[in-house]
Amino acid sequence: MTMNKVAVVGAGSWGTALALLLARKGCQVILWDFNAEHVAQLAKDRENKRHQPGHLFPDTLQMSAALAECVSGAECVVMVVPSHGYRAVYRDLYPHLEENALVVSAVKGIEIESGQTMTQIMAKEDKNDRDILFGVLSGPSFAAETAEQQPTAVTVAFADTQAAAAVQQLFSTEYFRVYTSSDVIGLEVSGAMKNVIAIAAGISDGLGYGLNTRAALITRGLAEITRLGVAMGGKPQTFAGLGGLGDLVLTCTGNLSRNRTVGLKLGSGLSLEQVLSEMKMVAEGVKTTKSCYHLAQAKQVEMPILEQMYQILYHGKRCQDAVIELFQRELKQEVEPLIC
Numbered sequence: 135m136t137m138n139k140v141a142v143v144g145a146g147s148w149g150t151a152l153a154l155l156l157a158r159k160g161c162q163v164i165l166w167d168f169n170a171e172h173v174a175q176l177a178k179d180r181e182n183k184r185h186q187p188g189h190l191f192p193d194t195l196q197m198s199a200a201l202a203e204c205v206s207g208a209e210c211v212v213m214v215v216p217s218h219g220y221r222a223v224y225r226d227l228y229p230h231l232e233e234n235a236l237v238v239s240a241v242k243g244i245e246i247e248s249g250q251t252m253t254q255i256m257a258k259e260d261k262n263d264r265d266i267l268f269g270v271l272s273g274p275s276f277a278a279e280t281a282e283q284q285p286t287a288v289t290v291a292f293a294d295t296q297a298a299a300a301v302q303q304l305f306s307t308e309y310f311r312v313y314t315s316s317d318v319i320g321l322e323v324s325g326a327m328k329n330v331i332a333i334a335a336g337i338s339d340g341l342g343y344g345l346n347t348r349a350a351l352i353t354r355g356l357a358e359i360t361r362l363g364v365a366m367g368g369k370p371q372t373f374a375g376l377g378g379l380g381d382l383v384l385t386c387t388g389n390l391s392r393n394r395t396v397g398l399k400l401g402s403g404l405s406l407e408q409v410l411s412e413m414k415m416v417a418e419g420v421k422t423t424k425s426c427y428h429l430a431q432a433k434q435v436e437m438p439i440l441e442q443m444y445q446i447l448y449h450g451k452r453c454q455d456a457v458i459e460l461f462q463r464e465l466k467q468e469v470e471p472l473i474c
């Protein structure tokens with residue numbers, strides 16, 4: 135299925151990969167970014183040399199630095215700005231959204247100030263109770279591999295099953311397989327929290343630990359993600375799916391991951407300030423550690439790995455001390471993640 139007009143809001147790595155996917159299959163796509171110079175450069179080069187070099191834009195992909203122009207008349211709006219800028223961008227574009235527009239968040243983070251997911255932000259910002267349907271697209275999908283058209287599978291969740299089916303049709307191609315779900319919050323919490331565990335997995339590798347440690351982090355990380363996600367209203371099965379275990383494994387093991395890279399550098403002795411000053415792209419897990427730490431406290435969810443990550447990132451705790459503390463905790467019975 136194609137659409138006459140799709141707006142992609144955010145021209146970083148992932149926004150560009152999704153815009154390419156849609157434009158290559160024949161949709162008329164308009165790509166926006168809050169950095170107007172970046173938009174001008176994209177229009178000049180017909181390529182995103184900074185984030186997705188080597189992929190020339192098809193004629194169906196156009197650019198705009200004006201949100202109103204990008205969003206007006208769009209049947210679907212794909213939101214791909216970092217979570218810390220999401221609310222401000224959504225507020226600006228909201229008045230220009232078509233009635234019955236489908237809005238899809240492809241963002242994997244939780245706002246620090248409010249502890250809200252991106253769809254919770256959109257619900258909160260829907261001041262006039264308009265008929266706008268919003269959901270989320272998430273799953274194991276490095277932008278570079280998606281732009282290269284490597285076989286990839288993701289999930290789209292909307293409370294409305296018809297909207298989920300329409301977005302599934304919109305994004306599906308011979309190399310991009312999309313499953314549907316109704317568990318919006320579960321998919322969002324999975325996508326955000328996997329970034330925190332990926333930083334932990336990077337730290338483990340940076341400290342010189344091996345595959346036993348990484349596997350333990352992935353498995354116990356999944357138990358924590360599931361506990362928080364269920365406490366926030368998600369369904370336990372979601373966390374075993376593409377957006378849960380699938381993305382967790384990808385991000386904890388894949389060298390393309392920015393979050394894992396942050397962890398690797400921290401584990402090898404760099405400070406967070408040094409790591410972030412070298413970063414050219416967003417690693418959502420740093421901010422999401424803080425958001426989820428406060429959510430876990432408020433909901434009284436036990437999340438020992440998250441707690442140590444919070445201490446490392448926000449209170450300068452030594453990575454080695456965090457490992458010691460995790461292993462000195464009271465011994466426990468293993469609780470099956472899917473039924474906790």
Ligand SMILES: NC(=O)c1ccc[n+]([C@@H]2O[C@H](COP(=O)([O-])OP(=O)(O)OC[C@H]3O[C@@H](n4cnc5c(N)ncnc54)[C@H](O)[C@@H]3O)[C@@H](O)[C@H]2O)c1
Binds near residue numbers: 217
């Ligand atoms: N890169 C991937 O492989 C990938 C895959 C799936 C999901 N995601 C998610 O997509 C989202 C965007 O990530 P990305 O990889 O495209 O980021 P990126 O670092 O490649 O690019 C960030 C983009 O955000 C823009 N930006 C920066 N600050 C902003 C602000 N305050 N308001 C609005 N825009 C701002 C920049 O101009 C840039 O275009 C993140 O939530 C990320 O977790 C990324």
Ligand SMILES: O=P(O)(O)OC[C@H](O)CO
Binds near residue numbers: 242332384385391418
């Ligand atoms: O590079 P990361 O760590 O932001 O991960 C990218 C995607 O979320 C992987 O699915």
